[in-house]
Amino acid sequence: MSKEVVKIGVLGCGTVGTQVVRLLGERGRDLAARAGAPLEIVGICVSNLQAERDEAVDRSLLTTDANSVIDEADLVIELIGGIEPPRTLVRRALSAGKTVVTGNKALLAAHGPELYELAAEKCANLYYEAAVAGAVPVVYGLRESLLGDRINKVTGIVNGTTNYMLEQMDTAGRSYDEALAKAQELGFAEADPTADVDGFDAAAKCAILASLAFHTRVSLQDVPATGIRSITEQDSADAAFFDEKIKLVAVAERVQTEDGEALSLGVYPAVVPQSSALANINGAFNAVVVEAEAAGTLMFTGQGAGGVQTASAVLSDVVAGASHIAHGGSAPRENSYANLPILPASEGCHRYRLRVNVPDELGTLAELAQIFADEGVSISAVHQSANEDKVSVVLSTHKVAQKAIAKIRERLEATGVHVASVLVLEA
């Protein structure tokens, strides 16, 4: 089964691809010793042969013909991004029994189950550590290290762009627009920031993490996402007042329902205590907290983005894949045996923090409280403040279904009370 050389095909040579090619060259001997066989790049597929490239990239390997690269390789690294052509190319490689390493979260969140199945059917290995939280080895953590445990909850800060922006709003007092402009200026946010600020990037990662943690097929559409566009300076000020921070979190949790166990999923801005571990994850850092029945609470932190950091995750997968090619064995298989039902967003239960602006009239608080009581929502804390002629009330609730909060919001607005903000309170 032993191979003399493991032939590597690289699809895509952008920021991450360039770093991967560079490190494969610079560290070739080290990586070969660890894989147990020399690694040789046999082709690099790019869309533009003429583009300027880092000198680490051997131009004689460049081609625009992805299929020929796949056909010649034992191991294919897909770093093109997006759904197509990657889906077709990854399918081609897996169908031929080749090992695939990808960092493509969009592809996995949309078509993961189909690809996992194809890989299993063809006895091909599929690796994707780089698809979630960059260099933070949380895919390995869930796929292997916690395989003997029962996971109850996974909570992650998995989008560096929004984490940076929220930090700017929290600590530098910037508005949402200012924070976005700053992030764009530094290259942390793209010209069209939708995928980041609306939570879609985090939702894709949430789908991948939830699939692994709960042995259930979860795709992007299963993860309701609320981004950070609606976060105001008032929200930041509230958080500071209560010794809290606002973080965009991706959460996947095992919950008990009347019909048995289910999965509650979501991406949303949440209020966390300053003293919590997540509150202290700053800048472009990512963190994933895993709560498991036996292991207790584990946290993985590290840099969640960046070309060279992501390349580290890709290369670990390459070494693992190459070692299996050279000496036999296989990657852990995805497993959807648990197949938990997924709770509709409206049934998801959280603690909430609402800020409402009310006319300064006698009995207002009593009326407010009555509406919460009518809907069966119990209030854990109230803070009222008056500013000129405006009275603001900040209410924290006990755990309650999202639909109850939606109902309360509707009723409040109908009585002329303005609900300025609704955020989730994470413990």
Added chain:
Amino acid sequence: MSKEVVKIGVLGCGTVGTQVVRLLGERGRDLAARAGAPLEIVGICVSNLQAERDEAVDRSLLTTDANSVIDEADLVIELIGGIEPPRTLVRRALSAGKTVVTGNKALLAAHGPELYELAAEKCANLYYEAAVAGAVPVVYGLRESLLGDRINKVTGIVNGTTNYMLEQMDTAGRSYDEALAKAQELGFAEADPTADVDGFDAAAKCAILASLAFHTRVSLQDVPATGIRSITEQDSADAAFFDEKIKLVAVAERVQTEDGEALSLGVYPAVVPQSSALANINGAFNAVVVEAEAAGTLMFTGQGAGGVQTASAVLSDVVAGASHIAHGGSAPRENSYANLPILPASEGCHRYRLRVNVPDELGTLAELAQIFADEGVSISAVHQSANEDKVSVVLSTHKVAQKAIAKIRERLEATGVHVASVLVLEA
């Protein structure tokens, strides 16, 4: 290659063993689905058949004959602890090509290389996630997730007992003896606390981590260990004064010497800034920080001890091992290709913090400073305080070899200056 049932033999049924047996029973179906084959316990070897046991332990499986358990099993879980008989038993299992899962850090630190070699020779799989930092998946992290990267430094808080004691000294103002008594009362420290307080437990874990991170054979004797016995209330007070904490750290670092690269290893109490991630690892929690060239800084945290937490790590290894038995493939092989030389303790370079008590005489500080200058040690900060007739000077140095500090200490003591404490400053 597929097997109908994976037969599991358990050696040792103490705190961890009992939890492993219980969870194998309670979660049998889940674990079988993940491993791809049912798992069946075929024997549990204990030293005392009559002892009271948790009802989860099927007494009909108990035996005192370890060899028969090994011979009947496909996968052997060794949880006896200590060097012998585990060494002989693990060798017997590996020699027969059986998979071994162990949480025995003492065995691996003393005889790891011999066992890794035997496993490779016999194509047997050896797993040991539980040997370092309990449920924190740092063995997987180093063995697999970072396989494509170049690790420069590993820093760990890997002993919960001393971490608890230092926290008691730091925050509750207890003396070393009081903290030890409290830890013993709570069952965190044993009647003979030597392995913990003298740093030997941490040194064993350091040897295992260093072997994995640097692809070099490191054993317990290679790791110079200084424990926490000498830490005084004055040290805790100094740390508080400078907004720092004292932590017992295990460090393995790649360093440049005149002759090329080498490994610097050690376990010692170090002073860390309050704001650092390590300073905030409290109680029985463990943390391992890995600095890698491409991935940057990663941190793994979680509960480092406890029966059920450690059982989680054991079971993950069991599922991985059983999956390989059922479907082929193998654990990652240990690799000592890099074979870096290990620096003698005296050559290890650190920043140091010294507290010296001096007679309150004119020119004392100048004399002190001259001794440092003579030895080529540059001082980064000085803080002098007088208390009644005693003058204390706290000096921080730039990075310097341990032997230079030893020389300075000798010269200071010779001039009648009492060196009350020498601690390492970790950045």
